Amino acid sequence: MVTYLDAETAPLRNTGQIRLYNAEAFEGMRKACQVTARCLDELVSFVKPGVTTLEIDRFAFEFGMDNGALPATLNYRGYTRSVCTSINHVVCHGIPDDKPLREGDIVNIDVTYIVDGWHGDSSRMYPVGQIKRAAERLLEVTHECLMRGIAAVKPGARTGAIGAAIQAYAEAERCSVVRDFCGHGVGRLFHDAPNILHYGHANEGVEMRPGMIFTIEPMINLGKPHVKVLSDGWTAVTRDRSLTAQYEHAVGVTETGCEVFTLSPAGLFAPGITIGK
Numbered sequence: 001m002v003t004y005l006d007a008e009t010a011p012l013r014n015t016g017q018i019r020l021y022n023a024e025a026f027e028g029m030r031k032a033c034q035v036t037a038r039c040l041d042e043l044v045s046f047v048k049p050g051v052t053t054l055e056i057d058r059f060a061f062e063f064g065m066d067n068g069a070l071p072a073t074l075n076y077r078g079y080t081r082s083v084c085t086s087i088n089h090v091v092c093h094g095i096p097d098d099k100p101l102r103e104g105d106i107v108n109i110d111v112t113y114i115v116d117g118w119h120g121d122s123s124r125m126y127p128v129g130q131i132k133r134a135a136e137r138l139l140e141v142t143h144e145c146l147m148r149g150i151a152a153v154k155p156g157a158r159t160g161a162i163g164a165a166i167q168a169y170a171e172a173e174r175c176s177v178v179r180d181f182c183g184h185g186v187g188r189l190f191h192d193a194p195n196i197l198h199y200g201h202a203n204e205g206v207e208m209r210p211g212m213i214f215t216i217e218p219m220i221n222l223g224k225p226h227v228k229v230l231s232d233g234w235t236a237v238t239r240d241r242s243l244t245a246q247y248e249h250a251v252g253v254t255e256t257g258c259e260v261f262t263l264s265p266a267g268l269f270a271p272g273i274t275i276g277k
Contacts, residue, residue, distance in 0.1 A: 047107065149166045150249060
């Protein structure tokens with residue numbers, strides 16, 4: 001039995017119940033998410049061959065400090081960096097290090113800032129220099145998966161409609177959807193109910209109601225969907241070493257559809273690819 005709670009009176013922990021946020025909360029999310037989106041915009045010109053992911057991490061930390069925002073991943077469950085940087089066959093949770101990016105790499109940068117207690121969670125793909133057409137196509141397909149998932153968000157529909165839209169498009173494009181990770185409720189908590197699967201059927205999942213806030217963050221592979229987590233306990237990679245990509249937005253369900261909180265102010269959410277090609 002799914003229960004929905006007024007977020008104002010709900011305990012500040014993940015109880016498995018779904019919080020419904022008010023207009024003031026939506027404004028708090030807009031503020032936090034726009035700091036995240038601005039940082040990701042700034043990184044477009046920063047990401048290039050020779051730059052290390054540790055330098056990206058430092059940039060994001062300093063950007064947060066300059067804007068009154070705390071990186072949510074820093075010391076989260078033992079994680080020691082301010083962002084996640086996932087390169088090529090790394091699906092998610094890649095740990096920044098001193099290895100330089102190389103021409104032709106693709107890298108996902110996942111940033112979450114806490115501003116006034118609200119979590120702004122988003123990630124984007126960045127091409128490093130000139131990338132191969134196969135990589136460019138994967139970015140295009142993954143971005144389109146995200147946008148089709150967002151288009152399925154409306155009150156009265158079930159969260160399964162999001163996953164169904166993503167899976168149908170990805171598989172029609174001969175790609176696969178990672179099943180080991182999912183989107184999640186977000187707001188005052190970094191990870192909250194409900195889980196948002198990126199595959200499945202439209203009649204599955206919980207009913208979407210106005211006031212719900214969650215992320216949609218499909219991970220799409222050129223090869224098979226299977227992943228494994230490395231010995232560091234964080235880094236997830238494709239088992240077949242195929243390229244993988246991910247885009248993530250934080251959204252809120254409204255009376256008529258949804259609001260995307262993490263839109264790029266500079267229109268740079270998908271740099272280096274031609275949308276709708």
